[in-house]
Amino acid sequence: xxxxxxxxxRLGNAHANLNELDKAQAAFEKAAELDPSGxxxxxxxxxxxxxxxxxxxxxxxxxxxxxxxFKDVELFVNQAGVYQSLGENNQAVKYLTKAIKAAPxxxxxxxxxxxxxxxxxxxNEALETLEELQKAIPNTTxxxxxxxxxxxxxxxxxxxxxxxxxxxxxxxxxVFLHFVKIRILVDxxxxxxxxxxxxxxxxxxxxxxxxxxxxxxxxxxxxEENNLQEAAKALTWALKYEDDFVDEQTRYLLMNxxxxxxxxxxxxxHAMVLENTxxxxxxxxxxxxxxxxxxxxxxxxxxxxxxxxxxxxYLRKLSVSYPDFYEAYFYRMxxxxxxxxxxxxxxxxxxxxxxxxNAQ
Numbered sequence: 524x525x526x527x528x529x530x531x532x533r534l535g536n537a538h539a540n541l542n543e544l545d546k547a548q549a550a551f552e553k554a555a556e557l558d559p560s561g562x563x564x565x566x567x568x569x570x571x572x573x574x575x576x577x578x579x580x581x582x583x584x585x586x587x588x589x590x591x592x593f594k595d596v597e598l599f600v601n602q603a604g605v606y607q608s609l610g611e612n613n614q615a616v617k618y619l620t621k622a623i624k625a626a627p628x629x630x631x632x633x634x635x636x637x638x639x640x641x642x643x644x645x646x647n648e649a650l651e652t653l654e655e656l657q658k659a660i661p662n663t664t665x666x667x668x669x670x671x672x673x674x675x676x677x678x679x680x681x682x683x684x685x686x687x688x689x690x691x692x693x694x695x696x697x698v699f700l701h702f703v704k705i706r707i708l709v710d711x712x713x714x715x716x717x718x719x720x721x722x723x724x725x726x727x728x729x730x731x732x733x734x735x736x737x738x739x740x741x742x743x744x745x746x747e748e749n750n751l752q753e754a755a756k757a758l759t760w761a762l763k764y765e766d767d768f769v770d771e772q773t774r775y776l777l778m779n780x781x782x783x784x785x786x787x788x789x790x791x792x793h794a795m796v797l798e799n800t801x802x803x804x805x806x807x808x809x810x811x812x813x814x815x816x817x818x819x820x821x822x823x824x825x826x827x828x829x830x831x832x833x834x835x836x837y838l839r840k841l842s843v844s845y846p847d848f849y850e851a852y853f854y855r856m857x858x859x860x861x862x863x864x865x866x867x868x869x870x871x872x873x874x875x876x877x878x879x880x881n882a883q
Contacts, residue, residue: 534550738757751780751784769797809854834854856875
């Protein structure tokens with residue numbers, strides 16, 4: 524009994540699911556031999572190259588799939604993602620546009636296209652994309668929040684408030700739109716209006732979804748009013764929504780707030796919680812630096828220096844695994860300074876200056 528193209532396609536998918544990439548590719552290549560004018564097998568070979576990390580080879584096979592009549596929306600979306608990873612944003616937009624034409628009722632494609640335009644510093648194009656989305660699928664609430672935030676980035680805060688307020692008339696219970704409005708009001712320093720909005724959204728059954736972000740905005744308001752006690756109270760209140768996860772943003776803000784007030788015991792308490800997450804997030808790494816920094820202030824120099832040395836080793840390994848994680852270089856530089864290792868600190872400082880210059 525001879526195996527068919529479909530048999531090899533199923534076999535290839537099974538191997539791919541088991542991360543057996545060589546076997547998956549061999550099966551898909553056999554399917555392509557049996558159906559050389561069909562594009563699906565080439566598409567799957569391209570997907571294997573994505574899993575291998577060979578994006579240029581992936582594009583070659585995606586193009587073969589396209590040339591052989593495979594016009595599936597998944598192909599266009601994958602092509603967009605690959606081009607975005609390669610930094611070829613114009614090509615990414617091109618294929619997202621094709622995906623939208625193939626599936627006009629998929630709001631996520633239009634949102635992704637708008638986000639691409641934002642990353643390309645093309646706010647007008649992003650706004651146009653969102654307006655098209657709102658005409659096609661009016662109930663996509665995310666589009667209104669994104670639209671308002673774009674206007675904020677253009678310093679058109681009045682327009683941003685107009686957009687989000689109009690959306691909230693239609694989508695009264697959408698807590699994320701409420702949060703966007705709160706942030707805009709805080710940016711405009713309309714603190715009394717922001718407080719009223721916060722009081723209203725706290726009554727929502729879905730408030731826990733945005734509690735951490737709202738608490739951060741409350742902390743900004745009270746800090747601007749030089750009321751650090753209320754800022755700490757707002758952040759601490761948000762921690763009751765932690766449940767089975769650590770609210771890293773709120774813990775980080777509390778750590779810095781208490782450190783600025785020289786309440787080092789409380790600052791250390793929140794820093795320890797962040798360190799114990801072992802998440803390697805920017806919040807976690809900052810806590811790993813601030814723990815020995817606080818210990819040094821508390822005249823525990825020996826323990827502090829030991830932690831700083833361990834931190835340098837840890838962050839060096841982390842930056843090898845994640846070379847684009849610049850916080851690892853930054854806090855390693857600070858740790859070397861704390862240890863009096865001036866040359867090592869200067870080397871990292873110059874590296875970070877070079878990264879900043881290249882980004883401009």
